[in-house]
Amino acid sequence: MAPTPPPRAPGTWLLLAALLALVVASFASLPLQWAAFFAPEALDSAAEFLGGFSPPETSPAFLARTAGALWETLAMSLVGTLLAALAGLALALPAAGRLGRSLRALVRVLLNVLRSIPELVWAALLLVAAGLGPFAGTLALAAHTSGVLGRLFADALENVEPLPESSLRANGAAPLAAFLYATLPQALPQMLSYTLYRWENNIRAAAVLGVVGAGGLGQMLKYHLSLFQMPSAATVVLAMLLLVAAVDAASYALRRSLTR
Known part of the structure; x- marks a missing residue:
């Protein structure tokens, strides 16, 4: 006879009831106009709008400009993610409590x-200081992603097995050497996986940041949409989709190779 599972604690049922009440209250408080959304007039307007995107612009000159903007978006995401990974690792050490409890709390607040602060807000702030272009977008991605990766890296360092580092230090190894040879190798695969995942997200964010003037495909998309040049906008959207799909595939392959 299979053992009977232990009864759930009352707090679990209270939490589930609170979440259910939150979901119901969310639907009740939002003016969700489903009837208007699926009305024939709305569907006809949407079909007419989407029809304007066909066929996409395929002139060689425009495709060359799109390829340049695609590379700019990719470069923004790469540099921004790399800067964020370095800053996140530097902030993760005190955030994981390796430099004192008081500093841990302070760095956690900074993270x-x-x-x-969303990437768009960072970009709006940095555009004032750095001006229009990809530099401000790269810094915006780095600022936001530093907070995300710093927190994830700190949690990864706190969750590793402490015995190897303790053994090295008990045998006379310096604290830095014990960390580099015992703790960091345990957390490094997870850190690399987090970094690759954030790179995937930053590709999408870099495309959106162009809307506020940070360069790349997003800036092209905003320009052509504002002039109602739908075929040109369709080409830019397709370039975004291809870039995201390529980066997703590359990141997935790299993460698979790291976990084997």
């Missing part, structure tokens, strides 16, 4: 601030 919360960095990741709580």
Whole structure:
């Protein structure tokens, strides 16, 4: 006879009831106009709007400009993610409590601030200082992603097995050497996986940041949409889709190779 599972604690049922009440209250408080959304007039307008995107612009000159903007978007995401990984690792050490409890709390607050501010807000702030172009977008991606990766890296360092580092230090190894040879190798595959995942997200974010003037495909998309040049906008959207799909595939392959 299979053993009977233990009864759930009352707190679990209360939490589930609270989540259910939150879902119901969310639907009740939002003006969701499903009837208007699926009305024949709305569907006809949407079909007419989408029809304007066909056929996409395929002139060689425009495709060359799109390829340049695609590379700019890819470069923004790569550099922004690399800067964020370096900054995140530097902030993860004190955030994981390796430099004292008081500094841990202070750095955790800094990481919360960095990741709580969206990339678009960072870009709007940095555009004032750095001007229009991809530099401000790269810094915006790095600022937000530093907060995300710093928190993830700190959690990874806190969750590793402490015995190897303790053994090395008990045998006379320096603290830095014990960390580099015992703790960091345990957390490094997870850190690399987090970094690759954030690179995937930053590709999408870099495309959106162009809307506020940070360069790349997003800036081209905003320009052509504002002039109602739908075939040109369709080409830019297709370039975005191809870039995201390629980066997703490359990141997935790299993460698979790291976990084998």
